[in-house]
Amino acid sequence: MRVAILQMEGTNCEEESYIAFKETGANPEYLHINNLTEGMLESYDMIFIPGGFSAGDYIRAGAVFAARLKAKVWKDIVDFVESGKPVMGVCNGFQVLIELGLLPGTDGISEVPQAALMTNNSNRFECRWVHLKKTKDTMFSRDAPNKIMLPVAHAEGKFFATQDIIKKIEDNGQVVFRYISPDATEPEYPWNPNGSINDIAAIVNSYGNVFGIMPHPERAYFPFHHPDWTRNPRDKGDGYYIFKSLFNQINEAKSR
Amino acid sequence: MKLKKIEDGVYEVNIIDATDEELHEINNTMGLALSVEEMKKIRDFFREMGRNPTDLEIHAIAQGWSEHCSYKSSKPVLRKYIFGIPSEHTMIVMQDDAGVVEFDDEYAYVFKIESHNHPSAVEPYGGAATGVGGIIRDVLNMGAKPIALVDPLFFGPPDYSGKLNKGVKHPLFLINGVISGIRDYGNRVGIPTVAGITYFHEDYINNVLVNAGCLGIVKKDKIVRSAVYSTGIKLVMVGGRTGRDGIHGVNFASKILDEKSEEERQAVQLGNPILKEPLIHLVLEANERGIIHGMKDLGGGGLGSVVGEMCHAGGVGANVYLDKVLLKEGDMAPWEIWVSESQERMLLAIEDKNLQTLEKLCEKWDIEMSVIGETIEQKNLRIFWHGNKILDMPLEFITAGVEYERDYTVRRVQEMQEIPPEPNYRSVFLKLLSSYNIASKEWVIRQYDHEVQGRTVIKPMHGIVGYESHGDAAVLKPLHDSWKGIAITTVSNPHISKLNPYLGALYTVDEAVRNLVAVGAMPSSMSDGLNFGNPERPEIMGEFVETCRGLGDAARALGIPYVSGNVSFYNEAFGKNIPPTPVLMAVGIIDDIRNAITSDFKKEGNYIYTIGKTTGEMGGSEYYSMLNASSTIVPRVNVERTKLLSKQLLSAISKGLVESCHDISHGGLGVTIAEMSIGGNLGAEIDLKNMEHFRSDIKLFSESPTRWVCEVQPENAEKFESHVEGKHIGVVDGERLKVRDGERWLFNVDVATMRKIWRGSLEKYLR
Incomplete structure (x- = not known):
């Protein structure tokens, strides 16, 4: 399973993402946007856009990365998505997928962004752990337990769209993870850390192969990534199950 | 001041015939921040040479002799107490920009703490951000991958309602600016901020202290020195362009702050984390390929300090072609280029045959590079500007400048202790919990990404998620395939030091040990950030001497060496000096992070x-x-x-x-x-x-x-x-x-x- 981890200046979660894929058994490769040429992506089984601050996020987070991808290899990306192969973006990567119009993708790829990851309600960057409830089994989540914990680390993570789009996302069952409070009730701040509408933390496109998630599964891959590992022993970090789901799915698809 | 134009932007300064008053005038007009004695020394030097210097030559000397670059007041004291504490694991101690200590058979860790106080007082956001940027380069230039940041900060109380001196900014403004600056730089550059101090006291209203530390990890056989040992090696600048930002930063840092400090904004540099991030990749990739002969970052003192120190350390001289330096603005004078402290720049010493490899890497990471000179046999520094030689001096004179045994007095305080009436325990306990220096710092800590890179296995906050409390130290797991961990903490106790600098220093070392041991780590080494007032005042110099004596005594007895450090003097404004504020960044080793608590x-x-x-x-x-x-x-x-x-x-x-x-x-x-x-x-x-x-x-x-x-x-x-x-x-x-x-x-x-x-x-x- 060959995974292209895309990079540009300011991407900075690539190393832990690389380790997560590698540990799961996949073959990740860093692919810098400056070295990316037409026809290159096709040979990969998956595209992964890691977190960070691409180009500094001085304008809308992810907008510059998306613009450069569009300018360079837009057709390849469309083909990749339409072939059904998985594309995943974490944090800044999620923001890029929205800016590209690949997400929410309620009716396929959109020309302009249909949603936004806005500035947090707290109006500042926050690094903290959150509880998530799985609301859909997808190739990115099927092996994950129903409740997991992952860290968030962002200033712009409030999922926002018009009521129509939100309704479509919900009707299509595109929400994969939602923020919940520790007692599984509706989360208030900080359990919904950014004010996301309907507590949306992760969505998939309507075809189920493009996945964006604000929290960081790669930073919760090992048990000792969890902040409470000295009190709650675990076999695996909760993020592991997302990479494992993907790995199983791709291998099954290949062996079919 | 008598000037003679040699060409555009280059003047000859008549110093040979200058009277003492004229020396004073030259010092002020050129913004050199030197003493009259030092100016006389320069005059004597050129009298002996039988010629007048160019303005560039005077600026180069002033930079090399600034307190910030030369440690002229502190060095004799540091040598006596801080340097040379024996340890079997240290590899590079107090020589280059950061200390290097053995981690395991294959790897070493590299770290240092540094101050960025004056710039942060004038421009808190930019000052703090470049403080972070600078310390990252100090670790990077040893060839190490930066994996952790720390940030001890000292402010006036956030609710201060008293009078502020002219030009002094309210603590709340400074707090917000500094924390945002660290956040926006550290988070963007992708290095976790894992420890720090946020201390509040009225003693810091006039002089905010912003210290920043960085730790990195490097394979032992990939450690790069800040020296060039052979001749004919090319000097290559990579990274940011050179501009007028940060001119005279080190001279500014060696003065006391006053109401005019605001006008010296030009001394504050502008950082760019999104240039730094690929620059880190570039440098580490080039180092992995083994093409870097020597390397140093351009921080305080700019190009001048770097070329001088790198060549002087390796025993060679250099030819520098200043017109080859890539500029942000075209009309800069040679002296401005030489002393500019613009950020995100590194100087690499590269053999001819490897230049092409470096060019390829620069292309990949979108980084500009320029060959600006080469090393030569003569131990002189020679600078050329469009073919004309405009500086020619022995490196020894510029870099090994001056040193002072400053007078000092040790203040003895009469011992007394009041016995207050017994309190209402509940109310006094809750009041303590809400006092600034004890209350939760979560608001600050969570604005810093403390787990990017996935190495932070004991976070700065400990406990049940959502209920966390302060921990004593963070623990990192630097290597994917090893359970061995590094614990990091920062400590300072200025109000014990204020009463007794010697005992305060002992206490601070003791607290560093306590913090590391509390998570299960064996103390390994320390970096000392020494923040003091004006060393020309004997009582302040006394505080410095006593602090160093205490730091030395405690560390020597414990067998924990100082491997790097920084001295920040002149934290004085409006006649008030800060209390002695030695800050320690201490590192411990834990053999298996699964045993951390x-x-x-x-x-x-x-x-x-x-x-x-x-x-x-x-x-x-x-x-x-x-x-x-x-x-x-x-x-x-x-x-x-x-x-x-x-x-x-x-x-x-x-x-x-x-x-x-x-x-x-x-x-x-x-x-x-x-x-x-x-x-x-x-x-x-x-x-x-x-x-x-x-x-x-x-x-x-x-x-x-x-x-x-x-x-x-x-x-x-x-x-x-x-x-x-x-x-x-x-x-x-x-x-x-x-x-x-x-x-x-x-x-x-x-x-x-x-x-x-x-x-x-x-x-x-x-x-």
Whole structure:
């Protein structure tokens, strides 16, 4: 399973993402946007856009990365998505997928962004752990337990769209993870850390192969990534199950 | 001042014939920040040469001789006390930009702490951000991958309502600016900020202190030195362009602040994390390929310092072609290019045959590079500008400049201690929890990404998610395939140092050890950030000498060396100096991170122990300061006890006998137990009667050194007691913290109330 981890200046979660894929058994490769040429992506089984601050996020987070991808290899990306192969973006990567119009993708790829990851309600960057409830089994989540914990680390993570789009996302069952409070009730701040509408933390496109998630599964891959590992022993970090789901799915698809 | 134009942007300065008054005028007009004696030394030098210098030559000397670059006031003292503490694991100590210490057979860790005080006082956001940027380069230029940042900060109180001197910015403005600057730089560049200090006191209203530290990891065979050892090696600048930002930063840093400091904004540099991020990749890739002969970052002093120091260290000279330097603005004069402290620049020494490889890498990472010179046999520095030689001086004269044995006096304080009336325990305890220096720093900590790179295995906050409390140190797991860990902490106790700089220094080293041991790490080495007032005042110089003596005595006895450090003098404004503020960044090693422990209570029924002896010296304590009670008697560290008890405790922790541990410091035993309760969301029942014989408030709030609180499972109690001299003082229990001294109940507070008060008090100002 060959995974292209895309990079540009300011991407900075690539190393832990690389380790997560590698540990799961996949073959990740860093692919810098400056070295990316037409026809290159096709040979990969998956595209992964890691977190960070691409180009500094001085304008809308992810907008510059998306613009450069569009300018360079837009057709390849469309083909990749339409072939059904998985594309995943974490944090800044999620923001890029929205800016590209690949997400929410309620009716396929959109020309302009249909949603936004806005500035947090707290109006500042926050690094903290959150509880998530799985609301859909997808190739990115099927092996994950129903409740997991992952860290968030962002200033712009409030999922926002018009009521129509939100309704479509919900009707299509595109929400994969939602923020919940520790007692599984509706989360208030900080359990919904950014004010996301309907507590949306992760969505998939309507075809189920493009996945964006604000929290960081790669930073919760090992048990000792969890902040409470000295009190709650675990076999695996909760993020592991997302990479494992993907790995199983791709291998099954290949062996079919 | 008599000038003769040589060509555009280059002037000859008549210094040979200058009178003493004219020397003074030259010093001021050119913004050199040198003394008259130093100016005379320059005049004598050129009289001997039989010619007048160019303006560039004078600027180059002034930069090399600034306090910031030359350590002219501090070096003799540092040499006597701080340097040369023996250790078997150190590799590079106090030579290059950061210290290097063995981590395991294959790897070394690299770290340093540094100040960025003056720029942050004038422009808090940019000043703090470039402070972070600069310290990252210090680690990077050793060839190491930066994996952690720390940020000790010292401000005036956020609710200060008194008068501010002209040009001094309100603490709240500075706090917000500095924290945002660190956040926006550190987070963007992708290095976790894992530890720090946020300290508030009126003594810092005029002089904010912004220290920043960085730690990196490097394969031993990939360590790069900041020196060029052969001739004919090309000097290549990579990264940012050179501009007028940051001109005279080091000269500015070597002056006292006044109402005109605002006009020196030009001395503050502009950082760019999104240039730094690929620059780190570029440098590490080039180093992995083994093409870097020597490397140094352009920080304080700019190109001038770097070329001089790199060549001087390797015993070669250099030809530099200043017109090859890539500029942000075209019309810069040669002296401006030479002293500019523009950010995100590195100087690489590269052999000819490797230039092409470097070019390819620069292309990939979108980084500009330019060959600006080469090393030569003669030990002179020669600078050319469009073919004309405009500087030619021995490197020795510029870089090895001057040194002073400054006069100093040691202030002796009459020992006295007031005994205040016994307090209402509940109200005094809650008031302490809400005091600025004890209250939760979560608002600050969470704005920094503390786990990017996935190495932070003990975070800065410890406990149940959503209920976390302060920990003593963060732990990183630097290597994917090894369980070995690095613990990092920062400490400072200015209000003990203010009363007695020597004992304050001992106390600070002791606290560094306490913090590392509390997570289960063996102290390994330290970096010292020494922030002081004006060294030309004998009483300030005395504080500096006494502090260094204390730091040296404690570290030598413990066998923990200082491997890097920084001195920041002239933290004086409007006649007021900061208290002596030695800040330590201390690093410990833990053989297996799975044995690390945290500060939060784990389980009801577990026993609670205090380790160490409680004493009654209340000088510098948060409790006395809150009561406005006076005491000049500060805690006295017995370093042999530090050594013995930390060894005992480490042995118990490594055997898995300790469930949680927290050192006793600001606010004493009461606050320590409160924090352990808050993080574990569990109460405790405590009885102080087994402790040393003091009034209950002393037992609860004394900050005497070398003490910890440990939580131990009942079935391990006997074993624990056979390892450690501890006193059983209570048990983890319920949802309330109940404290008594024998038959007398002192207070009974529920954990949720403590948490609310502790969390809310700073946040309400900062939000």
